[in-house]
Amino acid sequence: MEEHLVDWSRAQFALTALYHWLFVPLTLGLGFIVAIMETIYVKTGSEFWKKTTKFWMGLFAINFAIGVATGIIMEFEFGTNWANYSWFVGDIFGAPLAIEGILAFFMESTFFAVMFFGWNKVGKKFHLLSTWLVAIGSNLSALWILVANGWMQYPVGMRFNPDTVRNEMLDFWQVLLSPVAVSKFLHTIGSGFVMASLFVVGVSAWYLLKNRDIKFAKNSMLVGATFGLVTSLFLVLSGDEAAHQMAHKQPVKLAAMEGLYEGEHGAGLVVFGVLNPNKTVANDEHEFLFDIEVPYILSILGYHELNAYVPGLKDLVYGNKEQGIMSVEEKMAKGKIAIASLEAYKEAKKAEDAQKAHNARVLLEENMPYFGYGHIKAPEDVVPPVETTFYAFHIMVYLGGWFLTLFALVLFLLTKKDILEYRLVLWAALWSIPLGYIAGEAGWIVAEVGRQPWAIQDLMPVGIAATHISSTSVMISFALFAVLFTTLLIAEIKIMTTQIKIGPEGGH
């Protein structure tokens, strides 16, 4: 396969995913915030809350459309750009996508129409129910796609079938309830809730800074900051669980996130660090040019134990007998046996030699957990880009901490003081909107860059997963997507900011 093809295929998928994630978090969270607002309207019958609901709903719609547009591309890109992947694991991976369509998308799109056009056509209660169903539907769709993603990170509930040369699902519940999938789902929708809260709080802050629509802005801010505070706490808890899962299932990613090269007992968490650019897993340079570490925290996060051993990249690449960690070289040898046994099995089948086929199959199954390592060229290749993973992770964590503080502060000032007098806080709230997007994208960079080179952890590296096509084709489609998505993003931002300037009173 062409060398650049894989890079371009990855670039195109990353581009789509990053753009998609500019729109989805707001949909996930704003859906619920709008539903809460409409519930207040239905309970109180106050026209003020109806107007407030409709304003935020309008922004929801502007954002929603482009999320849908980028979403369909993601689904089809598994086929167009990762065709081999689609066959190799389609038997497991396809099902959540199809179920997502049946259970979530129809709910979302049907009730979306009622929510927007039904104000004067259906009863109040049915309308409110529709709004809730849009929020639930969009979060349900997140569930299924994140189950699919979680499975790529931690493949469970399947068996390799040498006759069809693919993995086949054995246990649907194991796929659905995989701890990685569950924690990924919770952490991801949590980040969407926080993003939407930042958006509502930030936009409201802008009105307060402009000294207009004060009642509307303060009430919206109260709903947004309350929702934000609760969901930020939830985000911290689910993040802790995600780190715990990662320590067990993807230790290489965890080590990269922390720039941990040498494993240790009672490992500390680097709260701030500048990585040494000359450091590789193969040399003995110091990891950091500068770092501040809090002892024991990483062991506690990863293993819930003060003195637990956290393996570093060196242990994971070159092995550590004492800790029972196999070296990548051994795994590569096993992977090569698995691949050779598969070929032997196919030949024996063709020759109708049942005994030979049986022997090959036994050997294959023994070595199957290392199948993907058979395609790895050098042990060091299993180390993901450490710098990207490390910095993305730390940016995400800092920002998460800041958002929690911001929501608490805003709530305090709203309820106990006159927030209009604290213009610095209002400016900070406004500028936290882009920070929310940065945090979300950084999270996905940790999740996806941190698991390189794997398309499916330990089973299939990205190089094997890609479609056989000329890299020129992918370069052209990448450029087309980049232009189109950017154009639409500009349109979205212009429309959105104009609607915000018009404000809740301008309406339609």
Place this chain on the structure above:
Amino acid sequence: MGFGDLSLLELQQLWWIIVSLLGGLFVFMMFVQGGQTLLNKLSTTETEKTMLVNAIGRKWELGFTTLVLFGGALFAAFPLFYATSFGGAYWVWMAILFCFIIQAVSYEYRTKPNNFLGQKTYEFFLLVNGTLGVYLLGVAIATFFSGSEFMVDSNNFSHWQNPLRGLEALANPYNSLLGLSLVFLARISGALYFISYIEHDAIRDRAVESIKIDMIFFLVFFIAFAFWTLNLTGYAIDTNGVIVLESYKYLHNFLEMPIVLGMFLLGVIMVVIGVFVAITYKKTCCIKTTGAGIVLTVMAVLLNVGLNNTSFYPSSYDLQSSLTIMNSAGSHYTLTVMSYAALMVPFVLAYIAFAWYSMDKVKITKEEIESPDSHNY
């Protein structure tokens, strides 16, 4: 007795039937696309145009969702098709995707102030989606009969053999016939939808006139496609599981599956009756009759190419690489799980019907569109 007790072949057939149904529903939902091509023709004022856009704007997402589900169901149920066709005919599918991205934003952004590209551009996007998007989907589906150039290796990885990556299908006039048929069919159903959903005499009169012309084009292209198909040498699976060429394969399939033939004929008759009643008696009923006819017809066409030992995605490059519902399907377990999930479909259809019924009780009128309180596209 559950889905798990069905044989693998029965599950594969069940899933081909479900995929065919989804295909039929999707083509029915293309009334949205057809409507998009009629915006200028059926309106003389901005208010009229806005009425048209809003009538289909309340339905576009369902069509979009049906397309997504059609893709998801193919991925899960027939993953080798997903890998071969989407990865292989790369540029056709990319072009289709672009046509659908631009649709998704156009409704919401069209009349919003400061929308960057201007109203005309978004309306042009809707036109492209309704013509090129529909046409290309028709071309892609036609290759189910006419074949493509690919090879599947011993790892079941697909290798497309034509450097045009799917665009070569455009050179075959047979494929174009189906594409053009769909474009005009979508315009007909779009016009029928407007007639039944918008209470506005001038729009209704113009819609009737447009159907008269579009129906002639549709019949010419569709009858040509149907006769060509019945005369084609098709890709059959013989008793040893080997793919062989068989003269009049698709004609034989109809004759050997009389229920499918019946669906096809009934579907076509319903389409024609719906159109006839609408243009002769000016009735507003007919999107339902024609719509059901479209679902039946498309379903019958897809059943024809998938069942009765037929290759539904043949390779003209390497006959034995051709995809059948047997060699491209998911495992017994996955198809079983998905079948249980599909039990939700009637429930989903029921709430869609209920939501539509609740919304459509009140037809779109000029007053509603002009009222300051309404959310308009």
